[in-house]
Amino acid sequence: MEKHYTDSKVKGVSTGTTILAAIFDGGVVIGSDSRASIGGEYVSSKTINKVIQVHDRIFCCMAGSLADAQAVIKSAKSHLSFHSVQMESPPLVIAAASVLKELCYKNKDELQAGFLTAGWDSKKGPQVYVVSLGGMLISQQVTIGGSGSTYIYGYVDAKYKPNMTREECLQFATNALALAMGRDNVSGGVAHLVVITEKGVEHVVVPGDKLPRFNDE
Amino acid sequence: MAAAASMMPIFGHQISSKNDLVLDWSREEVSTGTTIMAVEYDGGVVIGADSRTTTGAYIANRVTDKLTRIHDRIYCCRSGSAADTQAIAEVVSYQLGFHSVELDEPPLVETAANLFRASCYRYREELMAGILVAGWDRRKGGQVYCVPIGGMLVRQPVAVGGSGSTYVYGFMDSNYKPGLNKDQCLELTASALSLAMERDGSSGGVIRLASISEDGVERRVILGDQLPRFSTH
Numbered sequence: 001m002e003k004h005y006t007d008s009k010v011k012g013v014s015t016g017t018t019i020l021a022a023i024f025d026g027g028v029v030i031g032s033d034s035r036a037s038i039g040g041e042y043v044s045s046k047t048i049n050k051v052i053q054v055h056d057r058i059f060c061c062m063a064g065s066l067a068d069a070q071a072v073i074k075s076a077k078s079h080l081s082f083h084s085v086q087m088e089s090p091p092l093v094i095a096a097a098s099v100l101k102e103l104c105y106k107n108k109d110e111l112q113a114g115f116l117t118a119g120w121d122s123k124k125g126p127q128v129y130v131v132s133l134g135g136m137l138i139s140q141q142v143t144i145g146g147s148g149s150t151y152i153y154g155y156v157d158a159k160y161k162p163n164m165t166r167e168e169c170l171q172f173a174t175n176a177l178a179l180a181m182g183r184d185n186v187s188g189g190v191a192h193l194v195v196i197t198e199k200g201v202e203h204v205v206v207p208g209d210k211l212p213r214f215n216d217e
Numbered sequence: 218m219a220a221a222a223s224m225m226p227i228f229g230h231q232i233s234s235k236n237d238l239v240l241d242w243s244r245e246e247v248s249t250g251t252t253i254m255a256v257e258y259d260g261g262v263v264i265g266a267d268s269r270t271t272t273g274a275y276i277a278n279r280v281t282d283k284l285t286r287i288h289d290r291i292y293c294c295r296s297g298s299a300a301d302t303q304a305i306a307e308v309v310s311y312q313l314g315f316h317s318v319e320l321d322e323p324p325l326v327e328t329a330a331n332l333f334r335a336s337c338y339r340y341r342e343e344l345m346a347g348i349l350v351a352g353w354d355r356r357k358g359g360q361v362y363c364v365p366i367g368g369m370l371v372r373q374p375v376a377v378g379g380s381g382s383t384y385v386y387g388f389m390d391s392n393y394k395p396g397l398n399k400d401q402c403l404e405l406t407a408s409a410l411s412l413a414m415e416r417d418g419s420s421g422g423v424i425r426l427a428s429i430s431e432d433g434v435e436r437r438v439i440l441g442d443q444l445p446r447f448s449t450h
Contacts (some may be wrong), residue, residue, distance in 0.1 A: 154385035154412035157447045179387035214390040 016040060016186020017050060018148030019061035020176055021118040021128040022160060023141050024169035027197030028126040030118040031173050032061050033148065033181050034189030046189045055080055057201065058096045058119035059194050063146045064133065068113040072103050093119040097129035097137055105135025116145055120196050144176070148184035152176045166195065170204065178211040250419025251283060252381030252410055253294035255351040255361040256393070256402040257374045261430030262351040262359040263399065265406040266294050267381065267414050268422030279422045284436075288313050290429055291329045291352030296379035297366065298345040305336050305346055326352040330362035330370055338368025347378045353429050377409065381417030385409045399428055411445045 016037045021030040032050040037043050052060050054077050062069030076099045083099075084091045097117040104111060117129045130136075130143050142160045144152060159172055170193065177191040191206040253266045266283035269276055283295045285306045291313070295302035309332045317324045330350040337346055350362040363369075363376040375393050377385060388409055397405065407424055414420045424439040 150383045152387035153416045154388035154409060155391055156387075157412050157415060158388055158408065159391075175391060176387065179390050182390060183386045215393060215395075 016148070016184070017063055017146035018144070018152070018177055018180040018184060018187040019050060019063055019116055019146045020144040020149070020152075020156070020173060021061065021116045021142070022164075022169055022173060023126045023128055023162070024166055025163040026126070027120060027166065027195060028118045028128055029169050029173045029193060029195050030059050030061055030116065030128075031177055031191060031193035032146075033177060033187040034192055035181075035187055036066065037186045040186045043188070048189075049192050051192050051194050053201075054096055054117075055084065055091055055119070057090065057121065057196055058093055058117065059196060059201075060096070060100070061116040061118075061145070062113060063115070064113040065111075068111045069115070072100060072111065072113055072115075075103060076100050090121065092121045092123055093117060093127045094124075094129065094139075097131060100131045101135055101137040104131055104133070108133075108135050114145060116143055118194075118196060120198055122198075125198075126196070144180075146180075146187065148180035148187035151183040152180045155179055166197075170195065174206055175212050179214060181211070182214065250381075250417070251296045251379035252377070252385070252413035252417060252420040253283060253296050253349055253379045254377045254382075254389075254406050254409055255294060255349045255375070256397070256406055257351075257359045257361050258397055258399050258402045260359060261353050261399065261428055262361055263402040263406050263426065263428045264292055264294055264349070264351045265410050265424060265426045266379075267410055267420040268425060269420055270299055271419055276421075281422070282425060284425055284427050286310075286434075287329050287350070288317065288324055288352070290323060290354065290431075290434070291326055291350065292427060292429060292434070293329075293333065294349040294351070294378065296347040301344045301346045302348065305333065305344070305348070308336060309333055323354060325354045325356060326350065326360040326362065327354075327357070327372075330360075330364060330372075333362075333364045334368055334370040337364050337366075341366075341368045349376050349378055351429065353431060355431075359430070379420065381410075381413035381420035384416040385413045388412055399430075403428065407439055408445050408447075412447060414444070415448065 019032040034047050036045040036048045050061055052073050054060050079099045080091050080096055100115050114133045115131045120126050128143055129139050144156055174191055181187045193204040195202045250271055251267055255264045264284055268281045270278040270281045285293050287293055287310050312332050313324050313329050333348055333350055347366050348364045353359050361376050362372050410424045427434055427436045
């Protein structure tokens with residue numbers, strides 16, 4: 001019998017994670033789980049933070065090969081801080097997303113990494129961008145990614161509404177991550193969430209035992 | 218394994234060895250890449266399915282009925298290979314009908330589920346069938362049994378299956394509570410199927426629903442323009 005497993009060497013399949021980003025009225029929430037695993041058999045880290053700050057009000061979540069993603073983000077961070085110095089103003093969120101996109105597209109044959117970029121800037125307010133595996137860049141109101149995301153497409157489609165309040169959006173993101181972690185064996189641990197608004201940035205960590213529970217039989 | 222491999226296009230091994238621009242449906246197997254769902258309530262069960270059958274990228278039937286009658290108060294929801302599931306359902310229908318005559322009373326849902334499991338497990342190397350068996354009997358009321366690919370058997374209060382089911386696990390986990398009544402179950406099933414059909418390319422068409430209880434079987438169809446709608450983004 002052929003084994004039914006996802007072949008992680010195939011381009012387009014992400015390694016274990018659940019990431020999401022959603023815009024609410026006045027800001028954006030970006031979050032992820034905290035598990036890093038080797039082939040779904042060994043959890044190499046229970047508390048890794050997949051939400052990386054690339055500038056004061058711009059954060060990224062990575063999906064795909066962790067090594068590729070870290071390398072790309074490192075390069076993007078330095079591009080972005082140089083760009084910010086040249087422009088003498090904080091970079092736009094789309095600038096950060098574009099930098100990631102350029103790197104992903106130009107090196108698409110070698111890389112296997114995708115990103116969610118979320119942030120706030122004075123020109124367009126809160127924004128979320130998705131840079132997919134091949135280097136496509138699109139803007140969305142809410143987006144999910146990673147292997148655990150397949151289980152919450154229905155939930156996100158049903159529950160996300162534009163112009164939610166900060167608390168509603170935070171609850172929505174926590175619930176979505178908890179549901180994905182409940183079904184995906186390579187997502188888990190704690191929920192890392194970052195709330196970005198004009199006023200600043202707030203980290204929220206929801207430990208495993210405080211995550212909402214849904215019919216856990 | 219060459220024979221088995223050619224029966225499994227949906228895992229991507231055999232989607233097309235030619236240029237994608239050349240349409241070649243004759244090499245593809247007919248599959249019910251699908252979304253199916255079954256929910257127990259006090260007094261019966263609600264079952265639902267989408268209506269799309271595909272041969273590769275061509276929709277061979279856009280109004281398929283995947284809710285198949287096995288006995289008066291026992292139905293099954295079929296997913297996987299259309300040919301395999303039709304054949305198994307026919308065999309089980311026959312076996313159950315015979316058994317019911319011998320017993321001189323309506324058969325149990327658990328019996329039907331075990332017959333499915335027996336066929337699916339014995340021929341697990343050759344078959345590609347994921348089946349939900351649901352119905353009502355006098356002994357245990359409404360029951361849902363899940364017989365996924367491989368031939369396992371497990372009873373669950375609510376079960377989803379098919380390629381579209383992965384997208385609605387989160388929705389189902391958060392919205393299902395024990396103790397729902399029939400109308401709530403119908404609404405939950407219709408919403409979940411609609412969400413899955415939005416995201417899964419192999420699911421679509423209309424939603425077929427049925428509710429099975431002591432009083433009988435009630436069937437209904439929700440057409441495309443009446444589907445519950447959720448897209449705001």
